[in-house]
Amino acid sequence: MSNQNTPQAHAVTREVINGIKAQIQQAKFSQAITACQRQLENQLMPPERSELLYLLVVAQRLNGDVQQALASNARLLESNPEHARAWQENGYIYGALHEPQKSAQAFYQATQLNPALLSSWRALHPIYTQQGNERAATIAQGQIDYLAALPKPILGARDLMCEGDLHSADKVCRQFLQANKHHPEAMLLLAEIGIQLKVYGEADFILSSCLALYPDHSAAGLTYLQLLAKMAKFDDAKVLADRLLAKTPDSTVLLSAKASAMVGLGEVEDAISIYQGVLAKNEAQPGIQILLGHALKAYGDLPGAINAYQSAYRFNPELGDAYWSLANTKTYRFSHAELAAMEQLVTQKKVSQNDKIHLHFALGKSLEDRQDYGAAFKHYARGNQLKQQQIKYQPEVFEKQVAKQIDTCDAELFDRLKAVGEQSSDPIFIVGLPRAGSTLLEQILASHSQVDGTMELHDILGLASKLQGQKQQYPQILASLDTNYFARFGQKYLSDTQVYRAGAAFFIDKMPNNFLHIGLIKLILPNAKIIDARRDPMACCFSGFKQLFGDGQEFSYALEDIGRYYRAYEKLMAHWDTVLPGFVLRVQHESLIDDLHGQVKRILDFCGLPFEQQCIDFHKTERAIKTPSSEQVRQPIYRSGMEQWKHFDAHLQPLKNVLAAG
Structure with missing residues (x-):
């Protein structure tokens, strides 16, 4: 709740802002400056303040007040350091001040933040040419040629996307495609927007269609590789990388994309060889050094990983x-x-x-x-x-998803559809929150002779996403789907995940977020096993808060948000216990640490597996592990992490308040 003494943010109408823009276009710079300064005296919302500061900078520069423009731009970049057009303005300002090096740096920063800024590329090219930097000048000219050749609506939409206005960019792009069906650059851009909006299924369809129509479109190929990696479709990514490498076998980008896919498939040793081969030709590639480090870490070569990471920061x-x-x-x-x-x-x-x-x-x-x-x-x-x-991140969006699962997936639904899914009992799902001990559970189970450890598979999330695209929303659509679909979905899941298996009777899917889709799993794979990795709320939530995740887990970057997520998770898991009694085994992390032997036997019994000592000696099991806990589970069980959060107790009141209110 805001303090009553806090001044209310002043709303600036679009009419006022458009009026200032019109004054600038009509060269009435002094009037525009005065209008901006008058508005900036008020308490403004951050987006409106940024826009007015930017207009002030433009008006001051065009009016010849370059020092004032530089000072105003410093205010803008202080509050919004990734404002691409502000950096472009600094490029113009330093050019007017006859400081070519600073001008070039500013224009370069602008293009890094928004590669669609044609004006910045055009400003950079003569600077690079004058400096004798032929490689940079060639890159700049390539970007100029590419952007200048784009239809104006697509250039505008690409600019909107780079500025973060994804929905406006999407709208412009779709309108253009209605009149220019199958335009390759428009298709590529629509897919890129879809990736940023996380509409992966649609982006997948668009990019596969684009490459079917234009198989030599290298940008579409590279974007598709990135998408397949995000979707964890590593087998498809490897096939595509090989196809593209047939034309350009020495491409560093394609070789590293192939190696990354191979890491995803568990072919870590071969992937390491590819990275090392790329670096043998040119070791000054910090991005490749990082990827090599990740592969070596997954392989269990921690000294090698550390050396690669250190090499990366030496080069950058x-x-x-x-x-x-x-x-x-x-x-x-x-x-x-x-x-x-x-x-x-x-x-x-x-x-x-x-x-x-x-x-x-x-x-x-x-x-x-x-x-x-x-x-x-x-x-x-x-x-x-x-x-x-x-x-x-918006916590209420997830809370609404949980409410929909509870409303839709009731006991009547499961009773009516109890025999329609694929009857295989191969999968063992480990769900819960990140940092709750799921990697430890996976390592224990993967140490068993009858169980393959895989990774965090995206297949259930992908299936849920596809169902979301239907006319009736997911999960509500589960109640009205033709019953034949459920077994087919289960069979598809088993087929698509086969590539990650190594021949054991059972395999683990350790995607923690699958707890939201336990109802879907029960319908398509009624004999699957699900284990809920549970940890003390304070320990779990704070461990998530101090972890920077590679992708996803957006709820973890604010104490209040992670607390709300945890409470919603608890609420949903209690619902599954009610409507699907016995389907989920809850394993408390603290109990596992206190009684390893007893809890391991309980887990194996639940999975229908005989006891094996190597599950107790899990830290001796050699396998690739890609999660942040990879080194911890290569050590015997330890208690040191159970109460680490207490060192930060004085700072965690916002989290405590949310958890207490739950």
Whole structure:
């Protein structure tokens, strides 16, 4: 609740903003400056304040007031460091001040934030040419040629997408395609927008159609590879990468995409060889060094992974991902020099927001290891705050999804459809929240001779997403689907996941978010086993808060949000217990630590598996593990993580309040 003494944000109408834009277009710069300054005296919402500051900068620059424009732009970039057009304005301003190096840096930053800024590319090209930087000039000219050749509506839509206005970009793109069916650049752009909106099924269809029509469209091929990786369709990604490599066998991007797909398929050793081959030709590729590090970590070669991550930041000292990857081994300890470098980097304006996010999380982990808990929390909080600005998570959306599952998936539905699914008992699903101990459970079960450990498979999420696209929304559509579909869905799941199996009778699907879809799983695979990995709420939620996830888990970047998510999860799991009694086995992480032998026997009994000692000696099992807990589960059971959150107790009241209210 806001304080009554806090001034109310002043609403600036579109009419006022459009009036200022008209004044600038009519060269009435002084009037536009005065109008902007008058509005900026009020308490404004951040988007309106940014827009007015930007218009002020433009008007001041065009009026010849370049120093004032520079000062106004500093205010804008202070509050919104990823405002691409503000960086473009700095390029023009420094050009007017005869500072070509600063001008080039500003235009370059603008193109990094918004690659559709044709004006910035056109400004960069003569600067690079004058500097004798032929490679950069060639890249700039290529971008100019590409963007200038785009139809104006598609260039405008690409600009909107880069500026984050995805829905407007989507609308413009669809309107263009209605009149220009199968235009390749419009199809590609619509798919890119779909990926950002996480409408992966539609993006998949568009890109596969685009490549069927235009098989040599390299940008569509690369985008499709990225999408297939996001969807965890690693077999398809490997096939596509090989197809594209047949034309350009030395492409670093394609080779690394193939290697990443192979890591996903468990072919980690061969993937490492590809990365090493790429780096043998040119080791100064920090992005490839990071990917090699991830593969080596999954393979269990931690010293090799650490060396790769360190190589990455040596080649790019600002690369936050390199520092976070080191911290995310959970065992690495930063030197004083590394700590000082990170502390300095997070204060520098030239470091990107994404790099700063990674650096703050790495600093939080490093300072926590040094028992400086107050300083550690400040960095965790700042990293989460910056990440939250990027993702704009809305907790009520998930809570509505939970409510729909509870309303739709009742006892009557399961009683009516109890025999319609695929009867296989092969899958063992491990669900719950991230950082709740699911990797440990997976390692225990995967140590059994009859169980294959796979990874966090996306297939159930993909199926739910496809059902969401029907005229009737998911999960409500489950009640009216033709009953033949359920067995077919179950068979498709088994078929699509076969590639991750190694011949054992059972296999594990460790996607934690599948707890939302237990009703769907019961209908399509009624004999599957589901294990709910449960951990003390404070320990689980705070562990999620201090973890920077590679993708997804958007709820974890604010204490209130993660608390609300946990309570919604508890509510839904209680519902499944009521309508599907005995279908889910709950394993409390703390009980597993206190009584490993007894809990392991309980888990194996639930799965219909005989006891095997190697499940107790799980830390000796050699297998690729891709989650943040990979090094922890290669050690014997430990208790040190159970109460780590208590070191931060003074900062966690917002989380406590939400959990107490639940």
